[in-house]
Amino acid sequence: MGQNKKQKQEWKPFFHLLKEAKLPWGWYVFNIAASLVCSTVMVKMPQVAGKIMAGEIFDSGLVALYIAVTIGGAFASLPISVLDSWISLRADRNLRKIVWKRIIHLPMKEVDAMPPTSLVSRVTSDTSTISYTLSYIFSMFNNVYSLVLMLITIAGMNMKIFLMMGLLVPCIMLANIPSHFMYHARDEQQNAAASYTNFLAERLSALRQIKVCASEEKEDIRNDEAAKACFRARIKLAKLDFISQPLIYGMDAVVQAVVLIYGGYLLNAGEINSEVMVSLFMYAAMLPTYCYQFVFCWQNIKQSQGAARTAGKLVQTEPEKMQRKQSFAIPDADLRLEDVCFAYEDKKQVLDHVSMEIPRGKVTAIAGPSGSGKTTVLKLLERLYQPDSGRIMFGGREAEDIHLDEWRASFGMVPQNSPLLFGTVRDNITYGIEGNVSEKEMDRALEAANVREIIERMQDGMESDIGDVGSRLSGGERQRIALARMILKDPEYLLLDEATSSLDAHNESRIMKALGILMRGRTSVVVAHNLRTIKHADHIIFMEKGRVVSTGTHDSLYRNNEKYRRYVDLQRV
Numbered sequence: 095m096g097q098n099k100k101q102k103q104e105w106k107p108f109f110h111l112l113k114e115a116k117l118p119w120g121w122y123v124f125n126i127a128a129s130l131v132c133s134t135v136m137v138k139m140p141q142v143a144g145k146i147m148a149g150e151i152f153d154s155g156l157v158a159l160y161i162a163v164t165i166g167g168a169f170a171s172l173p174i175s176v177l178d179s180w181i182s183l184r185a186d187r188n189l190r191k192i193v194w195k196r197i198i199h200l201p202m203k204e205v206d207a208m209p210p211t212s213l214v215s216r217v218t219s220d221t222s223t224i225s226y227t228l229s230y231i232f233s234m235f236n237n238v239y240s241l242v243l244m245l246i247t248i249a250g251m252n253m254k255i256f257l258m259m260g261l262l263v264p265c266i267m268l269a270n271i272p273s274h275f276m277y278h279a280r281d282e283q284q285n286a287a288a289s290y291t292n293f294l295a296e297r298l299s300a301l302r303q304i305k306v307c308a309s310e311e312k313e314d315i316r317n318d319e320a321a322k323a324c325f326r327a328r329i330k331l332a333k334l335d336f337i338s339q340p341l342i343y344g345m346d347a348v349v350q351a352v353v354l355i356y357g358g359y360l361l362n363a364g365e366i367n368s369e370v371m372v373s374l375f376m377y378a379a380m381l382p383t384y385c386y387q388f389v390f391c392w393q394n395i396k397q398s399q400g401a402a403r404t405a406g407k408l409v410q411t412e413p414e415k416m417q418r419k420q421s422f423a424i425p426d427a428d429l430r431l432e433d434v435c436f437a438y439e440d441k442k443q444v445l446d447h448v449s450m451e452i453p454r455g456k457v458t459a460i461a462g463p464s465g466s467g468k469t470t471v472l473k474l475l476e477r478l479y480q481p482d483s484g485r486i487m488f489g490g491r492e493a494e495d496i497h498l499d500e501w502r503a504s505f506g507m508v509p510q511n512s513p514l515l516f517g518t519v520r521d522n523i524t525y526g527i528e529g530n531v532s533e534k535e536m537d538r539a540l541e542a543a544n545v546r547e548i549i550e551r552m553q554d555g556m557e558s559d560i561g562d563v564g565s566r567l568s569g570g571e572r573q574r575i576a577l578a579r580m581i582l583k584d585p586e587y588l589l590l591d592e593a594t595s596s597l598d599a600h601n602e603s604r605i606m607k608a609l610g611i612l613m614r615g616r617t618s619v620v621v622a623h624n625l626r627t628i629k630h631a632d633h634i635i636f637m638e639k640g641r642v643v644s645t646g647t648h649d650s651l652y653r654n655n656e657k658y659r660r661y662v663d664l665q666r667v
C-alpha cells in the first residue's frame with residue numbers, strides 16, 4: 095500500500111509535465127480511433143479469406159471485397175503512420191520547449207548540481223523518449239485490443255482452438271525473455287557509448303595540455319581502456335541478439351506447426367470445416383506479431399521510466415522567483431548584506447555571517463586572499479544565488495521582494511574570465527542591451543574599451559565570428575569586449591571582478607581610465623588584487639575565509655589592520 099503510494103508520488107511530476115506540455119491529445123484520440131478501425135478490419139480479414147478459400151468466391155463477390163479491404167488497409171496505414179510521426183514530433187517539440195524554459199529559469203544552485211551534459215540530455219533525449227513512449231502506450235493499447243478481438247473471433251469459431259491459441263500466448267511471451275535482457279544490454283551499451291563520447295570530448299578539449307605534458311602515450315592507453323568498455327557492451331548485445339532472433343523465428347514456426355497439426359486433427363474429426371482451417375492458419379501468423387509488438391511496446395515504456403521521471407522532476411523544480419510586486423527603482427539606496435551565510439551545493443560554508451555596507455554612488459573594493467569569498471559576494475549581489483540565511487537589503491527593502499529581472503537589468507557585471515557567447519563581435523557587445531544602439535553610443539563603447547583595435551584586425555570587423563565562447567579571441571580581447579558591453583549597458587550598479595586581470599600594461603592603463611570615468615558617481619563594487627584599484631576605492635572591505643575582517647579606507651586599514659597590511663605588502667612584491 096505504502097509502496098503504491100510512493101510510486102504514484104514518483105509519477106506525479108511526469109503527469110504534471112504532460113499537462114504543462116499541452117500535447118495534441120485530440121490528434122492522439124483521432125489516431126487511436128483510426129488505428130482501432132484498421133485493426134478491427136484486419137482481424138476480420140482471415141474470416142473473409144476462409145470464406146473465399148471455401149468456395150464462396152463468385153457468389154458473394156468476396157474476392158473484390160478482400161482485395162479492396164487489403165489495398166485500402168495498406169493505404170489507410172500510411173496516413174496513420176504519418177500522423178503518428180507528426181504527433182510524436184509535435185509532442186517532442188512541446189516537451190523540449192517546456193523543459194528548456196524550466197532549465198533557463200533554474201536557480202544557479204540547481205544548475206551547479208547538474209553537469210551540462212545531463213541538462214543537454216534532459217532537453218534532447220529525455221523529451222524524445224517521452225514522446226515516443228506516448229506513441230508506444232497508444233500502440234500497446236491497440237495491440238491488446240487486436241489480440242483480444244482476435245481471440246474472441248476465434249472463440250466464436252471454435253472453443254477448442256480458442257483454448258489452444260490462449261495457451262500459445264504465454265509461450266510466445268516466454269520466447270521474448272532474451273529480448274528483455276537485450277533492453278538492459280542496450281542500456282549498458284548506450285551508457286558505455288556516452289561515457290566514451292565524454293572521454294573523447296574531455297581529452298579533445300584538453301589536447302593542448304596533453305601535448306604540453308607529453309602524455310600522448312598514456313592517453314593512447316586510456317583511450318584503449320575506454321574503447322574496450324564500449325566494445326564489451328556491444329559484444330554482449332550482439333550475443334543476446336544471436337540467441338533472441340532464432341528463438342523468435344523458431345516460435346513463429348512452432349505456433350504454425352501446432353495450429354496445423356491440431357487444426358488438421360479437428361478438420362479430420364469434422365469439428366471444423368476448411369473455411370475455419372484457412373482462417374486459423376492466417377491467425378497463427380498474426381498471433382506472434384501481436385504478442386511481439388505488445389512486448390516491444392511494454393519494454394520501451396519500462397525503459398523510458400527513468401527519462402520520464404527525471405524530466406518530470408526537473409519541470410517541478412522551483413524556478414527562480416522573477417515576479418515580485420516591488421519595482422527596483424528607488425533613488426539613492428544603499429546596498430547592505432546583513433548576516434549572510436552561504437554555501438554552494440557542496441555545502442561547504444563559503445560566506446560565514448557576512449555583513450557589509452555598499453554605499454550608493456561610491457566605489458567599494460572587496461579585497462582578500464584567494465578563496466575568501468569575494469566573487470561569491472558579487473554573485474549574491476547580482477542575485478544569481480540566494481543567501482542561505484541573512485538577507486540583502488536595498489534601501490529599506492529586502493532584495494527578495496524586488497522584481498528579479500529589473501534587479502539584474504540594473505546591475506552590470508564583468509566577471510574574471512569574461513566568457514563570451516557565440517556569434518559576431520557585434521552580437522556579443524549588444525547582447526542583453528534593450529532597444530536600439532546608436533552608432534554614437536557604439537563608438538563611445540568601442541573607444542573606451544579599446545575594442546576598435548581588435549575589430550580592425552578582424553576580416554569582417556564587427557561582423558566577424560568570434561568562435562565558440564570567444565575561442566578565436568585572446569583572454570584580454572574577450573575582457574575588452576565584455577567591458578564594451580558593460581559601457582553600452584550603462585548600469586546603475588557596476589560589479590567588476592578583477593576586470594582588468596587579463597590585460598597587458600598598455601590596455602590595463604587605458605581601460606582603468608575608462609573604468610574610472612564609468613565608476614564616477616556610480617555605485618561600484620570592485621573585486622581586485624590590483625593595489626591601484628584598491629587604493630582608489632572610497633571604501634574597502636577586507637575578507638578572509640568567508641568573513642569580513644575589517645572595513646575602511648586604504649589608509650586607515652593599512653594603519654590599523656595587521657592582516658590587511660601584510661596582504662597589501664604582498665601585492666607590492
Ligand SMILES: Nc1ncnc2c1ncn2[C@@H]1O[C@H](COP(=O)(O)OP(=O)(O)OP(=O)(O)O)[C@@H](O)[C@H]1O
Pocket residue numbers: 206438439440444462463464465466467468469470471
Ligand atoms: N560554483 C561553485 N561551486 C562550489 N564551490 C564554489 C563555487 N564557486 C566558488 N566556490 C568555492 O567558494 C569559495 C570562494 O570562492 P570565490 O570565488 O568567492 O573566492 P574569491 O575570494 O573570489 O577567490 P579568487 O580571489 O581566487 O577569485 C572557494 O573555496 C571556491 O572553491
